[in-house]
Amino acid sequence: MSELLSAPAVSAGAPPLPTHRLTNSLVWLMALTCGLVVANIYYNQPLLAAIGRHFHITDSRASLVATATQVGYTLSMLFVVPLGDMLERKRLMLLLMLGAAACLALAAWAPTFAVLAGASVLIGLCSAVPQLLLPMAAHLAPEADRGRIVGRIMSGLLIGILASRTLSGYVGAHLGWRAMFEIAAVVMVALLALLAWQLPRDQPQFTGSYRSLMKSLLTFTSTLPALRRSALVGGLLFAAFSVFWTTLTFFLESPTYRYGSDVAGFFGLIGAVGALAAPLAGKTADKRGPDFAIGVGTLLALGAYVVLGLGGFYLAGLVVGVILLDVGVQAAHISNQTRIFSLVPEARSRLNTVYMTGYFTGGSLGSVAGGFVWMHFGWLGVCVLGAAFTGAAYLVSRFYGRS
Template identity: 45%
Template sequence: MTPKLSNSVLYLMSISAGLIVANLYYNQPLLNLIADTFGVTEASVSNVALSTQLGYAFGLLFINPLGDKLSNHKILIFDFIVMIVALIAAAISQSLFSLIISSFFIGFTSAIPQLFVPMAAQLTDEKGRGRAIGIVMSGLLIGILGSRIISGYIGEVFGWRVMYYAATVLMVVLFVILKWKLPKLNPDYQGTYGKLMASLWHYFKTEPSLRLAALRGALGFAGLSAFWTTLVFLMEDSFGYGSTISGAFGVFGIVGALGATVVGKLNDKVSKNKLILYSAILLVVSWFIFSMSAHSIFGLILGVVLIDLGLQALHITNQNIIFSKNPEARNRVNTIYMVGFFIGGALGTTLGAIAWQDYGWIGVSYLGGALSIAILIVHLMFKKKTI
């Protein structure tokens, strides 16, 4: 019998999702400090962020489908052991290459919060599903944004290595709590791992709504990743600020992230096509504001609030759509969606670094604007296949 999801466990999952996914983003406000340590260029050090996001995509692809086959507690043990070792390896790295490799495995193991989202969907009924997804996603997105605030401050005051040591201790404590409190789920899937992975292609091929959700998510997250990867460079060049101020912009993004619960509830009441349309418009507006804000802190703050709120609304709506179908394969459809999402993030990180190096902030703004307009075009062309 599937246990019912209590509010205490739901909020534990939300907090845990935020703390774990934060491992992906500690490096972004620290890129300048890391570049100084190893004597490399801005473009070279951006590979640390790129490697972390690629690792996350691989973790989603090869670990998360196991949520439909293995006990979540078994996955938890393996994942946290590798995660803790990778964080220690990052802290003691003596070259950019070793940090890039460690960052890949940090990303690889930080995919586990994406098991919490389908778990929340499984343990709640249809009427409360949007709310549950929204609460977990709220924690996850606050973790993404809050991580930049914390790492920016710690990096500037204590050095970037201390951030990785602190994250290691935090993950050890969190593992103990999750092992104790998280409900144990034993899925029914009896096939081999090979058949499990092969079924990903089946769902991708037969579900147009899933393909569209993955494309929308990839385009949206590509834009957000381009922004956060290059913000630290803009802060230094235009305003003379260091990693603390760059990371502090996460505070304003949290304002958008706090809308997750509201967006989740709206998903239970409002047309999902409308929610996607409004989300895409918010993203386009945010990049228009960014394009005029290379020397305006207020404009950047407003843009951060709008871009995080827009992506949050898009992301939660996408996930609610894909979870409404194929309840026996929620981890697998979420894997397909999230792999696309983070491949988009990795692409955005790379293109953002190139745009910054060649064209500066205006190039980054045009890139983000083009990606957001692409979401709008895709949605308007294929909205009948969205749900």
């Protein structure tokens, strides 16, 4: 395994112990940061219908804004996050947040849909800060508490994902879709100042070249079956997750419900119940192993699409389905990350890169496929597609890459 690292500064033994203590206040700051930065990727989802009306384009084309953001995030996972094992993480995160603020301002003032789509790619590219913070937290955390701490930080990230839809739906309905991007840009500048003051420096252990850093991604992927399985399961589940959230605003504004973007955003607040599962999933992964929590989470997500397909035309059924889907997907996600962070401790950023690249590749696929299926097959088609992704995730988690 030492050949994977190709760095003379890294010994064959355990990685050095962290020099900075992970206090409760620092954990909560990391959770807040994860939530506010990752929200940049999801603000657009309740606004898609309004964006489509503004630029006089179809729902399917408007959904490409969500896809573009996720594509940018996936590219950042692949080409930027590995640098967390090579460059000082704090400085890298501050640079990304500065870029995110600029790109959000560009989106707010975009004169054409093409400019908005391009800005959305860049927003995703600059919003990978949580995927640098999580390996940092895993490094600073005691091994026995790693799952719990990662779960707590992920709670902030998940609340950011889901509450962002509530906030953007409300802002979009009352101030217009451009206002949400303006607010987000200001938030990034303020958060950047806070992190510059409070976040500890985190020196890397890898001293090789960028080329050898990227080459090691392929080596890790080919030699670690558990990493491949986690990436496939995560990608398929996030595809199912994105199918729902990309099409929800269209469904709620259809003749079935006739709601506006503020109600679509409110469902993000309902889905935030899933964030409550994050610390519990982390504790379960610590005690019973990640496979158990991943299996339970995948089955919950599959059950969610059964509920959404049979009862989604009724508000109560839609609410129950949202809660089940978010709890299931996030429980599996936390458990997947807990598992990969334990594989090669000195390469956590690169392991997270492989996992999250698979994760957001699935999310991008789900957004594109969801928009297409909604246009041609309606809500029932969306539910069948989501169930298919989830069922595939369950089969992979049970049978793929096991000796």
